[in-house]
Amino acid sequence: MTTAINNKNIVLVVGAGDATGGAIAKRFAREGYVACVTRRSADKLQPLVESITASGGEAHGFACDARNEEDVIALIEQIETEIGPIEAFVFNIGANVPCSILEETARKYFKIWEMACFSGFLNAREVAKRMVTRQRGTILFTGATAGLRGAAGFAAFAGAKHGIRALAQSMARELGPMNIHVAHVVVDGAIDTDFIRDNFPEKYATKDQDGILNPEHIADNYWYLHSQPRDAWTFELDLRPWNERW
Numbered sequence: 001m002t003t004a005i006n007n008k009n010i011v012l013v014v015g016a017g018d019a020t021g022g023a024i025a026k027r028f029a030r031e032g033y034v035a036c037v038t039r040r041s042a043d044k045l046q047p048l049v050e051s052i053t054a055s056g057g058e059a060h061g062f063a064c065d066a067r068n069e070e071d072v073i074a075l076i077e078q079i080e081t082e083i084g085p086i087e088a089f090v091f092n093i094g095a096n097v098p099c100s101i102l103e104e105t106a107r108k109y110f111k112i113w114e115m116a117c118f119s120g121f122l123n124a125r126e127v128a129k130r131m132v133t134r135q136r137g138t139i140l141f142t143g144a145t146a147g148l149r150g151a152a153g154f155a156a157f158a159g160a161k162h163g164i165r166a167l168a169q170s171m172a173r174e175l176g177p178m179n180i181h182v183a184h185v186v187v188d189g190a191i192d193t194d195f196i197r198d199n200f201p202e203k204y205a206t207k208d209q210d211g212i213l214n215p216e217h218i219a220d221n222y223w224y225l226h227s228q229p230r231d232a233w234t235f236e237l238d239l240r241p242w243n244e245r246w
Contacts, residue, residue, distance in 0.1 A: 006073050008058075008084035012036045012076075013093035014066050014123050015178055019193040021140065022048045023215035024090050024222050029057030031223065033088070034078050066093060066119035066120040067177065076126040088226050089127040091120045095160060096144070098153045109156040118158035121167055125205045138181045138226045141168045145188045145246065172235050183225045186238035189213050213243050 011028035015021050016037035025035040029052045037059060039045050045061030052059035059085060064075045096114040099108065111143060117184045124139055131137030145151075146219060147165040151159030165184055172182035190196045190203050197204045204210060218239055225234060 009033045009087045010036055010079060010084045011088040011090065012038070012086050012123075012127065013090045013092060014038050014064075014119070014143075015094070015142075016018065016045060016048060016061075017092070018048075019215045020218050021090070021092040022051075022188070022221035024092065025059065026052055026057075027216070027219035027223050028057070028088060028226075031055060032057075034083060035059040036062065036083065036086075038066065038075065039061045040065055043209060049188045057159050065101065066123055067114045069122055071076065072119075072122045072126055085134060085159055086130060086137070088129050089124065089141070090140045090142070090222060091123060091164070092142040093119055094142070094144075094156075096146075096157050099156065100124065100153055101155045103114060104156060109159075112156040112232070113163065115168070116157065117163035120164045124167070128175060128180065129175060132175070132178050135181075138183075138224060139175070140182075141165075141169075141184045141221055143168075143184050143186045145186060145221045147186065149186075167237070176233070179230065181225070181228065182234050183226070183234055184236045185221065186220075186236065187218060188238060188240040189244040190241075191215060192217070204239075206243070209243075211243050215241065 011033045013021050013025045017024050025037050029035045035052055037045055037048060044062050049059040049076055062075055064072050093115050095112045141164055143165050144161050146154055146158040147161035152153045168182055168184040175182055180238035192212050192214055221239060
């Protein structure tokens with residue numbers, strides 16, 4: 001296990017989609033961090049990488065199956081040896097797929113757990129191994145209300161999100177004394193995305209009244225968590241519009 005010797009700080013965002021993940025990468029890039037972003041398809045990352053570069057930042061996109069242990073190990077090794085030390089890690093894979101428990105299949109249930117929970121373990125474990133040698137770092141998990149309570153029709157998603165929250169709790173207790181800040185962010189509510197605009201127009205219409213979450217404002221909170229002094233670390237932060245029921 002080797003580490004690149006340079007003065008670059010790296011943020012790794014696993015699940016850098018067009019909304020929250022991309023906004024987090026841009027937010028850290030504005031602070032001078034090199035944004036390393038992953039999705040299963042590297043082509044889908046190109047607009048994000050180009051946007052960060054055009055704004056004067058540095059970004060690198062990687063195709064990676066976050067559920068594959070060999071792929072994850074190789075990714076972290078490549079970033080650490082070729083680009084720089086990962087100072088902040090964000091796990092942002094969702095897998096919110098509703099289905100009645102009476103119709104849920106074993107295959108889909110397992111896949112949702114793999115995507116939203118198991119892949120978080122794989123990536124966070126590999127990053128944590130690097131961070132403990134340096135005695136510093138931040139690990140942030142994107143959660144959901146499903147991680148606090150399971151709603152009807154969301155058994156698979158709730159199971160996975162409960163799992164990722166428990167992982168974050170265990171890691172925070174183990175790694176906090178090693179100067180690694182682990183936090184879990186509950187994002188509760190519709191986010192300003194094309195999916196919400198196209199599929200839930202009534203909800204999207206509340207955007208002008210701040211009725212849906214702005215990805216940039218979500219990203220500000222991730223930067224806030226990373227920037228906190230360790231005498232006042234937050235473990236769990238939840239974000240929701242003012243009008244969201246909870």
